[in-house]
Each structure stands twice: as C-alpha cells, then as structure tokens.
Amino acid sequence: MRRAGLRGEISRASEVRVIAILQAIFSGLALGSIYALVALGFNITYNTTKTFNFGQGEFLVAGAFVAVSGLLLFSGKGLTGNLSPEDVTISRYLLAMVLTIVVVGLLGVVLYYAAVRPFVGATSLSWVLSTIGFGIIIQNSALTIWGPSAMVMPSPLGREVIRVGGAGFLPQEVLVLVISILIILCLDWVMRRTKIGKALRAVAQSKNAAVLMGINVSAVIVLAFVVSSSLAGLAGLLIAPITTASVFMGLSLALKAFAAAIVGGLDNPRGCILGGFLLGLLEALIGLWHAELREISVFLMIIIVLVVRPQGLLGQRIVEKV
C-alpha cells in the first residue's frame, strides 16, 4: 500500500509539473506574440530605411496609456482616472484599440518627419540619437499626463481564470494571443498578396528601382513607420491588462522585442515572428526553473545564436561583393 501511495504522489507531482509547463508554454506564447508584434515593427522600418526606432518602447507605453484614456473617455470618466472592471467592455476595448492604432500611428508619422527623415542615409548614427531623443520626449510627456504610478487596466474578458484540464489561463492571455496572431496573419497576407505589400517589399529591395517602377517611395516609407508604430502601440494595449500600464514598462519589452527581431533575422518578417515566440517561450520556461536566471540565460543564448548564425535564424546572409 505504501508503495502505491508513493507512486500516486510521484504521478501527482509529475502531473503538477506538466500543468505548470503547459501554463508556462501558454503564457510564453502570449508574451512572445507581444514581442513578435514589436519585432515586426522593427523589421518593417529596417527593411525600408535601414533604421528603426530606438524609442519603440516609449511608443508601446504611449499605446497603453492612449488605450487607458480611450477607455476612460468611452465610459464617460474624462481622460485620466481609475478604470473599474465594468468600464472595460469588449466593444469599448475594440474602440480603444482603433483609437490606439490611429493615435500611435500618427505619432509614427511625427517620429519619421522629426527624427528619422532628416538623418536617413547619412553615414552617421544620428538617427539612433534622434529616435532616442524622441522616445525620451514621449516618455516624459506621458509622465506629465499620466504620472509615474502604474495604472490598472482591467481585461475586457475579466480576471476569471480559464481552466483547461488542470491548467489555468488568464483570459487576457488568450485575447493577446488571438489578436496578435490575427494581426500577424493579416500583415503576412498584406505583405505577400497585395499591391501595397509588394510596394513595401520592392522598396525594401531597392528604392531606386521602386521609384522607376512608379512606386511612391516616400509614401511607402511613411506607411512603414505608421505600421511599425501602430504595432508597438497595439502591443502596449494588449499587454497592459496583464502587467498594468506603466511609463517605465517600455524599455525591457522593446529590448526583448529587438532581441527577438535580431535572433529571428531582422530582415525577415517571418523570422521576427519566430524570434518573438521563441523568446517568449524560453523566458517562460526558464522562469519556471529559475526565475532569476531568466534574463541572463535568454541573453546569453541570444549571443550564442548570433555567434553561430550572425544573420539570425531566418535572416539572409549578406555577402560583400569583391
């Protein structure tokens, strides 16, 4: 009898472990999809202009707070204040999503004209500084408007944990995953199948040839920045109900999204998506084992991947013509 009891305990313990792993995989995928969205944003501007927004994290912050204010506005509470769970309905959340995409997209236009366009093509790294500067301005504007304390943003689906077998999932994680995957599929389709996507890809290959084929290259580049910024804003709106919205949440998320883009292959959108999900999964699984080693192991692994494959997992190797 003792034997059977022991066996039962072991199997229960391993069951708990399996459930924990399942949960980690799911949260990892949800977090990874956030990285993938932001990484795609890096990819799209890198391909078209060889630059990207070093202040992308601040755009993510802007997205989260614009969404908070939007939700407050739609529930008739003004621009700042506290959100209660009943304020956040699905329809208001979707409206807030549209608002975020539009506002942060416009911010992307401003970013492009103020901080990128004057410096594109120059051999200097001015665009690095200027996008950092722009990000600082956004962050501090957010600080002035919304203050330094984190704001709770309830999920439109509530906090009731969904149980599947023994594993529990946050409804917002499901929402994040579903929306991100929809957006990613949609973007992938646009890039491959539509005229505008082909224009984007043509500009990425060669601006001169694209101009000669009658493509409005400057419009395409502005569009790239709009899409890139909107994606960051969207990521902010999606993650805020999980982490709360904070002015300081941008940096580490953007840093990991950048890592995802580089590891997957900055020049390949599908690589960026792969990198995002991989990074999210790794982080969640290592966190299960040793939470404090999460970032150390993730970044060490990134360095190793890059040493083996400098162009990233799905990136294209650029060979200099001699």
Next chain:
Amino acid sequence: MKTYPKTHFLGLLAVATIIGVGPIIFDNDFYLHVAFLVGVNYIAAAGLNVLVGHAGQKSLGHAGLFAVGAYTVALLTTRWGWGPWPAFVASGVVAAIFGVVIALPALRVKGPALAMVTIGFGVVVEKVVSEWQDVFQGQQGIYGVLPLTLGDSSFSTREWVWFAGAVGLVLHLMLRALLRGRFGRAFMAVNTAELAAESVGVSVYKFKVLAFVISAVTCGLAGAITAQQNQYISSDFITFNLSIFYLVIVLFGGKSIYGPLLGAIVLTILDATLARWPDAQHFTYGVLLLFSLYAMKDGLAGAIRSAAQFLFPSLREMPTLPKPSERWKLAREEAIKEDQPMLQARGLYKAYGGVVPTNNVDIDLRAGHIHSLIGPNGAGKTTLLNILSGIIPPDKGSIVFNGTDIGALPPNAVCRLGLGRTFQNLKLFNDMSVLDNVKVGLHSRLPGGFGTCLFGLPSAQKSERAATKEALSILTLLGFREMAYQRAGSLPYGLQRRLELARALATHPKLLLLDEPAAGLNPQETHELTDVIKTIKSLGITVLLIEHHMDLVMKISDHVIVLDHGEKIAEGVPAEIQNNPAVIAAYLGVEDDDEEQELDVGEPSDRSIDFSSLSLPGEKYA
C-alpha cells in the same frame, strides 16, 4: 588634416590650468561633484570613441564594462584586502580581459546584430550583479570600497576632481598619439572597408579586439573611480541607460578626438543643471538632443570645426606639400631572381552549390613577368584572384607563394608576405585623405608597436615622418602627388583607380594582383595605365592582371591565362592565345553556331580575334 601642435599645446595648457585652479576657486561641493562627473564620463567616453568613432563598432553594453571595473575594485578592496591603488590598476586589467570576452562574439556580427550582442553583454552583467546576491550584494550594494589615497589620507572632493582630470589628460595624450599614427589609420581602415584593410595587411580581427579592449579599459577605470569616490557600488549604477548615455556622449560629441570631451562637458553639465527641475529634466534633455542634431549633423566637434573654419578661413587651407623627394624605390630585404617561380597554385577548386567558379585550376607565375588572366564574363577570374589573395578559402588545392604555403592564411598575412591586390569594385578608405590611404598601405611595413605609439615616443614620430615621405614618393611615381591631401572619396573616378594601385604598391608587394584596373577608364587613362603597369614591372614587381581591354592585355603581357566556366582553357604568350581555337570558341562561340554569320570575324578559315575590337570602354560595373 592640418595639424596645429602649438594650438594643441596651448589648449592642453589651458585645460590643465582649469583643472588645476578651477577646484580652488570654485570650492563648492556641487560644482566639484559636477566637475568630477565630467572627468569620469570623459574617461569612459574617450575609449568608447576609439571603438565607435574610429573602429566603427557600435556598442550598447559598456555599462557592463563600467560594472566590471567598479566591482573589481569593490571586491578586491573589501573582500581580499587589496590596497586602493593596486585595486584601481587591477580594475583596468580585468576590464581589458572582459573587453576581449565581449569582442570575440562581437567580431562575428555587424550592424544591428552587433548592437544586440553588446546589449546582451550589458544585460547579462547587469543581471548578474543584481541577482547574485552572495557576491555582489545586488541593490543593497557593497559598502566600504577603499578610496584612492594620497599619503595616508583619502582623496578630498577637490583631489578627486584633480585625479579624474589628470587621468583624463593622460588618456587624451595617449589616445591622441595612438590615433594619429598607424594605429589610428588602421582603425579607420577597418571602419570603412574591412576587406580592403585586410588586403593591405591590417588584421581586422586584431584591430577590432584592440578597439574593444581600449574602450573596456577606460570604461572599467571610470567604474573603478566612481566606486572608489562613492566608497560604494550597487547594481543600481549598472543600467542600460548608462550604456546609452556613454554612446550618446560619443555620438553627440562628434567624430574627433575632442568629441568625447565636448560631449562629456555639455551633457554632464546639462544633466546636472536640469536636475533642479526634475519634471522638465528628461523632457528638455530629449528635446535638446533632438534639436541639436538638426543644427549639428557632425556632432558638437563638427559644428565647432565648421564655425572655426567660417571665422578663420585660413584653417581650411591644406598643409603645404614638402618638396618632391627622390624617385620611389622598393626596399627589398632579399633580391628576387628574374624568372624564378613566384607563385604556384595546384588544383584550386571552389564551388558554391552547383556553381563551380574555379575548377581544378593550376597557375604558375614567374618573377618579373606580367601575367594576364582573361576570359568571358562569369569565367571565374575574380574568384580566382580572391582565392589567391586569401579572401576566399579554396575548397581544395594548394597555393605556394615564394616557398610559403598560403592556402589557409587570412588576407592580411598573405599581404604581409608580399602579395598585394586591387579591387574591381573600388574599395578605398573614402573618408581618409589620399595620403592616408597610401599610408594605410604602408601599415605593415612601418616599425612601431602599440606601446611606442601609445606613448608617442620619438621613434613612433620618426617612423610617421618616414611614412609620409614614402607615401608621397609613391604618389609622385604615379603622378598625382598634388592630390595628397584631398579626400579619397572626392577624387575623380580615374584617380580613385590609381589610388588603389598606389595603396597596393605601398604594401611593398612582390606580386601584385590587379582586378580590372582599366574598368571605367577613358582611352587616355587606359593608355596611361599601360605605362604605369610597365613602371611597376620595372620596380621588380610581378603582376597578375585581370582585364577586358584586350589591346592593353596583348600589348603588355608576357604570359596570358584564359579561363572559361571556371576552368583554365589555355595559356601562353599573347600571340598564341590570339590564335587558340578554344579561346576563340569561348569568346565568339563555336563555328557551326547560327549566330556566326552575324559576328563579323573575317574569314572562317583563319579565324583569329582582333581582341582590340572587343574591348569596350566602361565595360562591366563601370
């Protein structure tokens, strides 16, 4: 370009006076602290400038190296009972070791991926010091770090300012001496064109590691000074923002040896001043950063330079050229006997998937001859040249050059053995002067090790003067000496081609590989090139030439090798080649071709190619 030793000396004296007297006059803790911070930030940025500004490697992880220095001092003095001074020195050494650690993975990657590797390093260090509580005490920090001492008493705030200032001054002098000589040129060469740097004997590997180590040492020392002055260090010091801040100082300061100083002064003071209005601090900082970039595209140093040139037009004048010296002669250690085998390649083979650009090619080059390598487009000529010069390792086969097997050597080693080359697609160091381009060529022929150059010893200065003299005499030989101080990128195309030649000659080659030296040249320039190549031969240099201008090839070659589809189809003296049926077939197609009628090649019975009619000026990539 023009150097002002006097101005520099006066400036140095002024700065030294400010550092010396300033702290006595403004005896106010706040001012002293800001001055100290300026010093520390300058120390960190001065080395980072070598890495970012000169070697062109972007790093976003130098907070990690700051941490290495700071924690080395902290642990050595608190745990192992080291004295403050030995610990200070050790922090530089340990940081240097970590510089190598970060350089090795960083060497494999470029651009954004390099940024990622350095970010990764910074994050890993940051997390190690914050999470590994047993050793690094995390956020709580390590107290009781021993401060530097003078006699028996530890430094006062004023003495800290003096110390940081003195370290900064010494660092400035050393880096200035280093960067003005062969090391500075090598860094710039690695920055602008890695392959070209390799092909003139500069090891890209070595110089990237060196740049990382220099930046690591200065950032480590900055960390050590910070920890020792505060007598405390915690993981809160080590943030990604610190890495960004150092990079911003360097980029904002601009591409100049004075850039980091200007950047450190302005940004530190700005930061300290704005700290009085915490609400506006970062906002203003961001706005200033953004708008200063519109006004000063080349950073603060660039803006000051243009302003000075505007106010004092005499600053724009080029330095005067010294009188023409005697004709350039190659200094050879050992004489090379005419007709001796110079290079023997056997069974060279290279495949890219199914494409075989080099298929079992044997090559024999003899000393003192001009060899030509011809063949239709896509025959594999350039690939063969790349294999011979070490840029592409062959899959199979051996290359013996002057008795040394060079098949597995990197290009810089091949070059040092005496095999120079030029590139079909120009690879000049565009932002450097014509003279400096040639001096980079002389790099491996110049004496003067790292220490000699770092301390600006007389021997380094002497070798620098000799280098200028020799470079000028090479330019004289090729007839464009008066262009010496022009920017290489601003030369007309024909002269850029000639500069490639001059740079390759400066490497003191025994064998020179020329990849389409006449591509894009007009008939007059092509004609001049013929003479230039003859001159090169008269210097005792063996030549292997790829060329499409057949009149040129047939006029000057002693021996012609013909490639087609990666295989050697013929070789011999020009007259034989002109009548070789295989060569004619490769160039014009075989006889029963339908197109034969359209190609006006004369009587089918005695087909021979009038190659001169085939050469088109500006052919291929021109």
